[in-house]
Amino acid sequence: MRFTKDHEYVSFENGLATIGISDYAQSQLGDVVFVELPPLGVKFAKGDAAAVVESVKAASDVYCPVAGEVVAVNEAVTKEPSLINEDSQGRGWLFKAKLADPSELDAMMDEAVYSEFLKTIA
Amino acid sequence: MSEVAQTPLHALHVSLGARIAPFAGYDMPIQFKSGILAEHLHTRTQAGLFDVSHMGQAFLDGPDHETTARALEALCPADILSLAPGRQRYTQFLNAEGGTLDDLMATRPPGANGRIALVVNAARKADDFALLRAALPRNVTLTVRDEAALVALQGPLASRVLARLAPESGVETMSFMTAQPIRIAGFDAEVSRSGYTGEDGYEISLPADEVEACARLLLEQPEVAPIGLGARDTLRLEAGLCLYGHELDETIDPIEAGLSWSIQKRRRLEGGFPGAARVQAALARGPARKRVGLRPEGRAPARDGAEIVDSSGARIGSVTSGGFGPSVGAPIAIGYVDAAHAPIGTPVGLVVRGKALPAYVAALPFHPHAYYRG
Numbered sequence: 186m187r188f189t190k191d192h193e194y195v196s197f198e199n200g201l202a203t204i205g206i207s208d209y210a211q212s213q214l215g216d217v218v219f220v221e222l223p224p225l226g227v228k229f230a231k232g233d234a235a236a237v238v239e240s241v242k243a244a245s246d247v248y249c250p251v252a253g254e255v256v257a258v259n260e261a262v263t264k265e266p267s268l269i270n271e272d273s274q275g276r277g278w279l280f281k282a283k284l285a286d287p288s289e290l291d292a293m294m295d296e297a298v299y300s301e302f303l304k305t306i307a
Numbered sequence: 308m309s310e311v312a313q314t315p316l317h318a319l320h321v322s323l324g325a326r327i328a329p330f331a332g333y334d335m336p337i338q339f340k341s342g343i344l345a346e347h348l349h350t351r352t353q354a355g356l357f358d359v360s361h362m363g364q365a366f367l368d369g370p371d372h373e374t375t376a377r378a379l380e381a382l383c384p385a386d387i388l389s390l391a392p393g394r395q396r397y398t399q400f401l402n403a404e405g406g407t408l409d410d411l412m413a414t415r416p417p418g419a420n421g422r423i424a425l426v427v428n429a430a431r432k433a434d435d436f437a438l439l440r441a442a443l444p445r446n447v448t449l450t451v452r453d454e455a456a457l458v459a460l461q462g463p464l465a466s467r468v469l470a471r472l473a474p475e476s477g478v479e480t481m482s483f484m485t486a487q488p489i490r491i492a493g494f495d496a497e498v499s500r501s502g503y504t505g506e507d508g509y510e511i512s513l514p515a516d517e518v519e520a521c522a523r524l525l526l527e528q529p530e531v532a533p534i535g536l537g538a539r540d541t542l543r544l545e546a547g548l549c550l551y552g553h554e555l556d557e558t559i560d561p562i563e564a565g566l567s568w569s570i571q572k573r574r575r576l577e578g579g580f581p582g583a584a585r586v587q588a589a590l591a592r593g594p595a596r597k598r599v600g601l602r603p604e605g606r607a608p609a610r611d612g613a614e615i616v617d618s619s620g621a622r623i624g625s626v627t628s629g630g631f632g633p634s635v636g637a638p639i640a641i642g643y644v645d646a647a648h649a650p651i652g653t654p655v656g657l658v659v660r661g662k663a664l665p666a667y668v669a670a671l672p673f674h675p676h677a678y679y680r681g
Contacts, residue, residue: 215342215344218344218606218608219607219638239631241630242343244608
């Protein structure tokens with residue numbers, strides 16, 4: 186699993202990337218009450234706003250960490266947004282994408298680096 | 308930028324694991340460990356303890372009630388003169404144009420002739436006190452009560468909790484919008500039956516050096532949990548209550564804000580407060596725009612600042628507060644619309660991320676008030 190400084194993650198398996206927000210991100214957001222996912226087939230450039238996760242307090246954009254085409258979305262989180270609080274890095278995933286260039290993942294933080302990064306932010 | 312202040316309960320908040328953020332110049336608890344949703348629902352079903360010590364507390368003291376009441380009436384449209392001992396009223400400081408400088412609670416304490424106690428908003432208190440100092444006659448003095456803390460105990464079990472700690476005080480039979488001194492387990496407090504959640508409950512003013520011990524005692528009661536500003540906001544939003552800086556500001560008069568109930572008959576007839584001409588005209592002819600409840604048809608919340616449009620896409624107003632109502636179980640919002648679009652049930656669009664989401668004008672409050680009226 187790889188992470189961005191904006192607390193998105195990508196887990197890459199069998200040529201497909203699963204994208205969501207990190208456990209740290211969900212804990213900072215608090216109770217998630219609404220999720221808006223991208224339409225199937227849409228193509229994102231790296232850094233495009235791809236989804237919206239809203240807590241009681243505020244709306245947060247989720248940026249696509251790598252370029253790719255959306256091939257699946259997690260309907261379960263739109264029906265039950267609290268899945269993101271329960272298990273954001275598992276059952277609370279947001280969408281799956283076919284990556285344009287899997288080597289973009291190399292620039293992202295691995296779990297060890299990300300957990301060090303979390304220690305640096307207050 | 309000035310330094311962030313702390314309330315006398317700051318150390319308690321930290322020890323309880325609060326997530327703290329600056330609000331109106333104070334480090335305030337936004338939420339505790341259980342989170343906004345759980346805190347909100349706890350307050351609706353049991354009792355929540357809120358630190359509202361950042362708010363401004365003050366006394367006005369004059370030679371007799373009439374002198375002090377008339378001095379305050381020169382700045383706000385409520386009937387203060389007819390306020391009986393031990394009763395409180397909600398009112399607003401208005402500017403010369405009838406816009407709202409702040410909203411506040413004014414209480415006539417029992418047994419102190421010539422005194423009126425005020426509670427004003429934290430973000431506005433410096434301006435409010437400057438306004439009062441400039442406007443008060445020589446024989447009415449303002450005392451800013453920096454030594455006083457304020458907590459709110461809110462929820463259906465609040466009266467049971469306070470009655471346990473203050474037996475035979477009569478605290479459970481106090482009516483909504485009354486105030487009296489109450490000794491709570493040895494702490495001398497000024498207690499009013501009021502709040503900002505729509506629930507039954509109390510606001511409790513205590514000396515700053517005693518508030519932590521009293522708050523700890525309240526939190527030891529099995530019904531009571533600490534509640535942060537996050538849930539305070541969702542509770543007041545469901546209760547349809549105005550938040551200064553959102554539903555009220557210097558351009559908004561109390562009639563369009565739906566607060567005509569807070570302007571009693573004598574003041575409507577006599578005027579004699581800042582902006583009376585605009586307020587009286589709005590009362591006679593109806594305001595051009597109105598504060599309304601808004602219910603999105605879907606699940607997406609519309610937040611403060613979202614445009615409100617009619618079926619043709621024309622702008623008819625904007626959202627002033629919006630989010631998710633935990634007790635309603637759906638997104639809710641408050642906003643201002645042209646009077647023609649204000650009737651309940653009127654379909655409107657709320658522009659969120661560039662799309663007009665279907666919504667309709669809904670009755671306020673979103674969650675019924677549960678005030679104790681005896």
